Amino acid sequence: MVNNDTIEKHTIAVLVDNEPGVLARVIGLFSGRGYNIESLTVAEVNNADHLSRITLVTSGTRMVVEQIKAQLDRLVPVHRVKDLTDEGPSVERELALVKVAGRGEQRIEALRLADIFKAKVVDATLTSFIFELTGTPAEVDDFVGLMAQLGLVEASRTGVVAMSKGPGGF
Amino acid sequence: MPEQKLTGAQIVIKALKDQGVDIIFGYPGGAVLPIYDALFQQNDLRHILVRHEQAAVHAAEGYARSTGKVGVVLVTSGPGATNAVTGLLDALCDSIPIVCLCGQVPTHLIGNDAFQEADTTGITRPCTKHNYLVKDVNNLARTLHEAFYVARSGRPGPVVVDLPKDVQFADGTYVPPVEVKHKTYRPQVKPDIARIEEAVELIAQAKRPIFYTGGGVVNSGPIAAKLLTQFVKMTGFPITSTLMGLGAYPASEPHWLGMLGMHGTYEANLAMYHCDVMINIGARFDDRVTGKLSEFAPGSKKIHIDIDPSSINKNVAVDVPIVGDCAHALEDMIRIWKARQKRADQGALADWWNQIRKWQARNCLNYSRTESVIKPQYALERLRESLRGKDFYIATEVGQHQMWAAQFLPFEAPNRWLTSGGLGTMGYGLPAAIGAQIAHPEAICVDVAGEASILMNIQELGTAVQFRAPVKVFILNNQYMGMVRQWQELLHGSRYSQSYSEALPDFVKLAESWHCAGLRATKVGEVDDVIAEMLSINDRPVVVDIAVDPKENCFPMIPGGKAHNHILLGPEDNVSEATPEDGMVLV
Known part of the structure; x- marks a missing residue:
């Protein structure tokens, strides 16, 4: 039995019926029981069966993380809970929109960095850009951090979506 | 099966019957009138009219716990639903299967702050195992059957079905409860x-x-x-x-x-x-x-x-x-x-x-016997003796009397003991005893109570009288909220802040005002006679007021934050010294 006090970060995927209140159930579980949510994303992934996939990033001791999964699994509209951190390697991605305003050299430097990060320009004016960036949360952190010195106006991030590597599915 | 059109209210009645329900505990109101009208036009389902919606849920819990069946509750929207919330959480904490049907304002008014509107599914989400809002009458029957399945399967619990009034009036198709294959909820019953x-x-x-x-x-x-x-x-x-x-x-x-x-x-x-x-x-x-x-x-x-x-x-x-x-x-x-x-x-x-x-051999349940005052433990010992070999159910309220009942009353079979364990809800016992008595009309159903707890749902004496449930309310009256007083004595320097109940009613007269029998014992020698008389009355509820030692404490006791081996056996063990500071914050 593993029972130590090390805080672990876990990415958990949850397949749920897309019905009214299901997100409130999940969020209420976390707030009611005092668990952390670092990020949470949700969207319907199967239109025919009305299934949504929730990806959440949480942290806690091993005992707490196991408890979170058990509590999620016992919600009635939950089909499956998968701990992507535990179940082998996975891919994690996040999308961000980052607005930068500036002129001259600053503007050129922002574009140069965007190129390095493979960010796309999705809106441009004479004094601003909106970059669209997809990457790991760490890459997005880095990019936003750099832009902060080059006229960052605002950033909007989706939170993490994730999937296990290899042919296996949910 | 040919398609059958029924109103939503008729679907509710039919679904309940098909689920094997015979008793409903409820209270009418504007948003459930169509269902009450449908109830009026049939004779298979018996409705027990409670005096407060919280008691409806506790009565259904008593019914469920004593029969092993799902307890059914019917309440109106808004205050009807919010009053039921304590009972729902009580059932969740103690894993009691309940289906609670709540009226709701018509679908087009939901979210408009309509009269007697409450976000019932929102409020009850953390207080139930699951809940539903039915917006389409054609989903009603399936949802009701699913609610029963969820309530009784796996770890049982309460399920709310919120029913807008227009859905109760609308015509829809009924489906029978064919073996429910729930999409997602299939608890593991067979172990590895x-x-x-x-x-x-x-x-x-x-x-x-x-x-x-x-x-x-x-x-x-x-x-x-x-x-x-x-x-x-x-x-x-x-x-x-x-x-x-x-x-x-x-x-x-x-x-x-x-x-x-x-x-x-x-x-x-x-x-x-x-x-x-x-x-x-x-x-x-x-x-x-x-x-x-x-x-x-x-x-x-x-x-x-x-x-x-x-x-x-x-x-x-x-x-x-x-x-x-x-x-x-x-x-x-x-x-x-x-x-x-x-x-x-x-x-x-x-x-x-x-x-x-x-x-x-330490004889940990020993207490100092005296002739001058009735000890609560003594009253329970005498109750135990008089119930020996009889068909009985015991409900309790919450507090010292509850712990003494657990210590002094022996149970030989399951489903005989009805108490609020997880939530610790004062006011649970009387309605729970009524629920058990309705399910077992011939049995002896006793609510072991304290004088403070019983006042939290005393109005249910009316229910017991109306539905001829001859429950026995056995009040161990120490004039204090005993467990609060005990903790204040042991851990807060005997500062009895707000734990003394002044202006208690005369429980004998109170009982008589509801046409119940009222009995009292104030001396040790009266206890046996009063219990015998209590057990002899079967045509109406009995309220027994036993004046017990106001200062008696409940032992053994493990102080908060302590391990099992630090158990205290009696007043000679000093509790405040035994309680560490971090234990004080524990409830």
Whole structure:
């Protein structure tokens, strides 16, 4: 039995019926029981069966993380809970929109960095850009951090979506 | 089957009948009038009109707990639903199957702050196992059947179905409850055999074993209780139980150590502390039971059988987790125990029992007997004697009297003991006793009460009278909120802040005003007569006011934040010295 006090970060995927209140159930579980949510994303992934996939990033001791999964699994509209951190390697991605305003050299430097990060320009004016960036949360952190010195106006991030590597599915 | 058009209200009635419901506890109001109208036009479902919606849920809990069936509640929107919330959470904490139908404002008014509108599904989400808002009459029948399935399956619990008034009027199609294959909710009832084998090997090697059983055995059904009794006899191990599990193992059997936990017996708690193998069946390592977690049964290997995977490794890390229904797990264990011809280590077990006998010899439930004042324990001992061999159900309110009832009243069978364990809801007992009495008209149903708790749902005497439920309300009247007073005395320097009930009613006159019988005992010599008279009255409810010692405290007691071996046996043990500062913050 593993029972130590090390805080672990876990990415958990949850397949749920897309019905009214299901997100409130999940969020209420976390707030009611005092668990952390670092990020949470949700969207319907199967239109025919009305299934949504929730990806959440949480942290806690091993005992707490196991408890979170058990509590999620016992919600009635939950089909499956998968701990992507535990179940082998996975891919994690996040999308961000980052607005930068500036002129001259600053503007050129922002574009140069965007190129390095493979960010796309999705809106441009004479004094601003909106970059669209997809990457790991760490890459997005880095990019936003750099832009902060080059006229960052605002950033909007989706939170993490994730999937296990290899042919296996949910 | 030909398609059948019914109104939503008729669908509700038909679905309830098809689910085998015969009794509903409820209270009418604007948003459920169509259902009450449909109820009026049939004779199969009996409606018990309560006086407050909270009591409707508690009565349904008493009905459910004493029959093993799902309890059904019907209340109106807004205040009807919010009044029911305490009862719903009570049922969630104690895993009682309830289906609660709530009226709701018509769908086009939802979200408009309409008259008697409440966000019922929002409010009850954390207080129920699951809830539904039915917006389309054609989903109504299926949703109701699903609600019953969810309420009674796995770890049972309360389910709310919120019914907008226009849906009750609309015409729709009825579907019968064909074997529900729920899309997602299919709890595991059959345990993993490899785990059972592991458990059997561990049990066979035990030197100082103990069974620690809980409400899960009762919920699993009478077969689970039978199998438990069989397995305890086969192994010869001692057994203790939580408050919720009382009755699953007969208290008259020699292996029984009494209840464990904060007010459990000395022998049960010390056996837990010193055991080397703990077999937890259907209990959840609640804080009332474990005391200080870091010193909980420190040298033990733990087996935990629970139907709810989230109960396993929640508070206490266990060595052999077994997810499944208690009856199935016990059946498998007994089979493998026999097949492998296992036998407990007799030498070690004899030593263990010798030690336990020494603890038992402390006679931890002893109290100072006096002739000048009625001790609450004495009143319960006399009640115990007069109930011996009879068909009885005991409900309780919450507080000292509840703990004394758990200590002094023996239960020989499951489903006989109705108490609010998890939530600790004062006001639970009278409606629960009424629910049990409605289900078992010939049985003796007693609510062991305190004078403070009983006032929280005293209005239900009206329900008991109207529906000829001759419940016995046995008030241990000490004029204080006894458990609050006890903690204030022991931990807050005897500063009795707001725990003394001034202006108590005359319970005899109060009973008589409702056409109930009212009896009183103020002297030790009157107790037997009053109990005999109480038991002789069967045509109306009886309220018995027993004036007990106002200063009596409930022992044994494990102070907050302490381990089992720090149990205090009586007033001679100083509690405030025994309670660490971090224990003071615990409830």
